[in-house]
Amino acid sequence: MATKRLMKEFSLVQKSIPSDSEYPNILTLQPQDTLFQWKGTISGPKDTPFEGYKWGLIIDIPHTYPSSPPSVKFANKICHPNVNFQTGEICLNILNQEHWSPAWNLINVIVAILQLLGNPEPLSPLNIDVSNLLKLGDMSAYDGLIKYYAVRYGLKDEDGILD
């Protein structure tokens, strides 16, 4: 069940990434040794402090997929209120069993993560320092801190894309 569904997703991803203009910020998305481990590369969405920088994503898929959600974390450090700075863990409700729906696919998940970059939720922080800046409304400090870490840890062009 899971394998078949993941084959389908792989086929879809091959057709739509990166050519589909619907997902300009998903640079790569592909399975690794098995269909149950994927890696992806995203670029920061327009009009957010993340714009112009790139991050890798590590996706682990349980064999009960799509009944259970995939687990996704950032491969390199990112400064965001809802991302654990050390581990890359993402606080996103659709990645919890409780809110996950089997109707979603991996592309939907990545689109949701891109949404999260532009719409942080400071009330459920995994990175308290930067979410405090957001709560206080100090946007220049917020943007500055994000950019500082993006320059430092974001994927560089010369790194190529994560594969």
Next chain:
Amino acid sequence: MNGYTDINSITDPTDFKSTRVPKLFEVDSLLRCHICKEFLSSPMLTHCGHTFCSGCIRRYLLNTPKCPICSKELRESNLCRNVVLEQLVISYKGLRKELLEKVQIQEEPKNVPQVTESLVIENAPVASTTPKPEVIYLDEEDSAFDDSIDEDLTILLESKKRKQTVSIDSILKRPKPPLQRKITTESGTCPICSKVFPIEILMGRHIDECLAVPKPSSNYASNSTYTNSHTSLGKAKSPSTEDQSYYQPKESNTVQQKLTKLDYSSLSTTQLKSKLSKLELPTNGTRNELETRYNEFLILWNANCDSVQPKNPKLLRSQLAKWESAIKVKANGTEKLGKAGWSDLIRQARSTMKSKD
């Protein structure tokens, strides 16, 4: 990614995006299950109006009692079969390859993904060819009619499954239709007897007839066979006579009883094993494996009960065995699957795909 050489055998709605009729993308995606993204197999309607494969939704509800789309509370008992949709999906699956070829833009090299469905009609005639009326069922009189009448006769004859019971007299009485009449597949429901007819017959004379006779014994639709085969009008031109069989759900000889969920907490391992052996399932493995095995078989079995074309229980058992070995491969080899193991997984996926069709 050597293992993916046959990725083209996987179909998805985007196949239609680059064709002359990109809107078919919507049709294709609407006939698919939200969970497995495959064409709906034994579709079940929820009380909140969403539709999933019987197996997919049952498997999901085992752990989460809510609708995957709208998150409303949902139980297995709220599910209801959707037979028309199932027939529609079967019909569409049979047509898909041909349809895709027809709408493909010509300049492109024909790189039509292989459709794995076995239902594809081979060498089906082009839709625009004039259908040859099956004159053998009529006497010589038929040559006196123009094409349009002939077509109607053909349709009617086919609809009656070529029984001689068609009352030709009643057709002859029918006034000649206007010359530029198109072959239309539209049908409407008679407001009086609420039977379905092609719109022309309905408006032309049926309503009058129906009003005149208090209890009409219609010549056109005395049973549901007419409406069933009418939906297949597009295919009625194809020589394949097997097509008709899709639309008449075969009554299975043995009425299959649905299995019920077990309360594992009040069941000893021995009792569980006897339940499994009653179902002719293997009884080896740990307690946990026994429970998973029963659960999966429950899903396969009940989903099969919902199908208009139920499979042989033996097939379900071999499906279960394949599923179990796939789970084991995953459990043992998640760290690192060699190339061999990887292509093995693909082979398994393909074989389940084939056996499903």
